[in-house]
Amino acid sequence: MADKIEKVSIIISKGSLEGIYPGLIMASGARAEGIEANLFFTFFGLDAIHAKRVEHIKVATVGNPGMHIATMLGGLPGMSAIATHMMTKKMHELDIPDIPEFIEFIGDTGTGMYACKASVDMFDLSEDDFVEQVDGVITVGEFYDIAAGGEIIFT
Amino acid sequence: MPIKTIAGVDVEVTDEGFFVDPDQWTEAMAPELAAEDGIAELTDAHWQVIRFMRTEQATKGTGPTVRILGKTSGVGTKELYQLFPKGPAKIAARVAGIPKPRGCI
Numbered sequence: 296m297a298d299k300i301e302k303v304s305i306i307i308s309k310g311s312l313e314g315i316y317p318g319l320i321m322a323s324g325a326r327a328e329g330i331e332a333n334l335f336f337t338f339f340g341l342d343a344i345h346a347k348r349v350e351h352i353k354v355a356t357v358g359n360p361g362m363h364i365a366t367m368l369g370g371l372p373g374m375s376a377i378a379t380h381m382m383t384k385k386m387h388e389l390d391i392p393d394i395p396e397f398i399e400f401i402g403d404t405g406t407g408m409y410a411c412k413a414s415v416d417m418f419d420l421s422e423d424d425f426v427e428q429v430d431g432v433i434t435v436g437e438f439y440d441i442a443a444g445g446e447i448i449f450t
Numbered sequence: 451m452p453i454k455t456i457a458g459v460d461v462e463v464t465d466e467g468f469f470v471d472p473d474q475w476t477e478a479m480a481p482e483l484a485a486e487d488g489i490a491e492l493t494d495a496h497w498q499v500i501r502f503m504r505t506e507q508a509t510k511g512t513g514p515t516v517r518i519l520g521k522t523s524g525v526g527t528k529e530l531y532q533l534f535p536k537g538p539a540k541i542a543a544r545v546a547g548i549p550k551p552r553g554c555i
Contacts, residue, residue, distance in 0.1 A: 320554060320555060323516070323517070323555060324554060324555075326516070326531075326537070327515065327516045327537050327538075327539055327540060328537050328540060329535070329536030329537035329540065329541070390518075390555075391555055392517065392555070400517055400520070400527060403520065403526070403527035403528045403531070404516065404527060404531060405528075405531050
């Protein structure tokens with residue numbers, strides 16, 4: 296079938312819980328369908344593959360109208376932790392993996408995982424800072440080579 | 451729904467080739483179904499997954515997703531992709547004669 300998607304490359308650019316999950320779900324969903332998948336983490340999205348920070352991903356409660364709470368309330372200390380706790384609790388009930396487990400699972404599905412070199416340099420990081428599933432730190436040009444022939448999705 | 455002849459028996463399948471009625475499936479059909487998905491030979495590990503898919507379908511009314519398969523079938527995620535490169539849950543469901551599993555994760 297010519298109209299079937301055979302390859303996707305998904306860019307994750309945000310470091311909040313709601314910024315990271317969609318890209319991970321789309322990647323694992325692609326692999327479940329037998330679609331080749333690559334993930335490219337850039338800017339704050341790097342937190343999703345940062346060995347220490349991946350355990351502490353939080354929901355953004357400020358500047359997020361979808362939370363349906365007043366911005367000033369969202370800015371109170373602990374609000375992000377509370378919202379994250381409530382959301383992860385619900386996810387556990389639905390058997391949705393937390394982000395560290397999800398990253399490990401996605402690695403096992405054969406999804407390529409790459410960190411953006413410009414962001415890695417900007418945040419003074421190195422390959423050693425990332426989880427073992429990461430296949431490398433690559434330039435945007437190398438990303439386009441890897442993504443060639445498939446769809447590119449920016450999140 | 452299209453009718454397809456597998457191992458000499460006419461069965462009803464969806465447009466994607468999934469069985470409409472899992473009871474129409476027999477083990478003798480599995481090698482032919484697997485071959486259609488590019489799996490030349492069914493190993494013991496393939497059968498372990500296929501039987502697990504059938505049990506899940508029979509007890510829960512739906513097949514498992516890849517993640518559930520990896521966690522509970524006794525075959526890990528990496529090996530599942532070696533056995534069924536084009537999508538373990540989807541291909542194993544088709545070979546096992548059960549409807550396509552519908553989970554997102």
